[in-house]
Every structure is written in C-alpha cells, then in structure tokens.
Amino acid sequence: MIAWTDEAPGGSGPGVLEEASVVERGERASVVDLALRVGEAALGCPDVLELTSGPRGWIATHRPGPPLAGVAVRSGEVEVGVVVRYGRPCAEIADDVRRLVRPLAGGRRVNVLIGDFADERQVR
Numbered sequence: 332m333i334a335w336t337d338e339a340p341g342g343s344g345p346g347v348l349e350e351a352s353v354v355e356r357g358e359r360a361s362v363v364d365l366a367l368r369v370g371e372a373a374l375g376c377p378d379v380l381e382l383t384s385g386p387r388g389w390i391a392t393h394r395p396g397p398p399l400a401g402v403a404v405r406s407g408e409v410e411v412g413v414v415v416r417y418g419r420p421c422a423e424i425a426d427d428v429r430r431l432v433r434p435l436a437g438g439r440r441v442n443v444l445i446g447d448f449a450d451e452r453q454v455r
Contacts, residue, residue, distance in 0.1 A: 366392035
C-alpha cells in the first residue's frame with residue numbers, strides 16, 4: 332500500500348465525513364453525488380484499473396445500500412483508493428489521479444492511496 336498526500340494547505344488527519352451538501356459551481360450536490368463523480372474521474376486515468384477501499388476498508392462513502400468503495404469525501408480532504416496497472420512509477424499515477432480529481436474536490440486536499448498493483452487480466 333502506497334499513499335500520496337496532496338501538498339495543498341489544509342487540515343491534517345482523516346477529518347469527518349461530510350453529512351451536509353457541498354456547494355459546487357453554484358449547484359448543491361450531495362456528498363454521494365460528489366463521491367460518484369470523483370470515482371468516475373479517477374477511473375478515467377488509464378493506469379487505474381479499479382477503486383479500492385484500502386486494507387482496512389476506510390476509504391468509502393456511505394450511502395443507502397452498499398458503500399461506495401474507493402472514495403471518501405471528508406470536510407478537509409477527498410481520499411481516493413485505487414488499484415493500478417503495473418509499470419509506471421506510482422508517484423506519476425498518483426499525480427495523474429489527483430489532477431483528474433482536484434477540479435471536483437471543492438478546494439479540499441486530494442490524497443491518493445495505491446492499494447495494489449494488478450494485471451488487467453486479474454481485474455473483474
């Protein structure tokens with residue numbers, strides 16, 4: 332497991348899951364909607380094969396039904412857990428994911444956890 336922390340200023344620690352709505356571009360979006368968009372953006376990275384909740388299952392957004400694994404939206408941060416294709420340096424992949432997610436994060440710090448490496452044939 333490898334984690335990269337965003338260098339943007341902000342609080343430290345995991346923070347608290349946001350229950351309230353998030354204001355983004357003049358629209359009000361729920362935390363679950365934001366987490367879904369963040370997950371889709373992270374999966375848009377060519378080296379990301381799937382999302383992961385991490386070794387302890389802490390990277391998740393709770394919603395009705397099963398939790399959304401791989402994205403946690405907190406008051407000061409958005410954390411994204413990914414399984415990546417083996418080959419490129421992890422720091423580069425984390426930067427790519429952060430670059431895709433940061434516009435959606437609403438000023439929050441974006442942390443990326445690379446939970447595992449896989450061959451495309453091993454996924455799904």
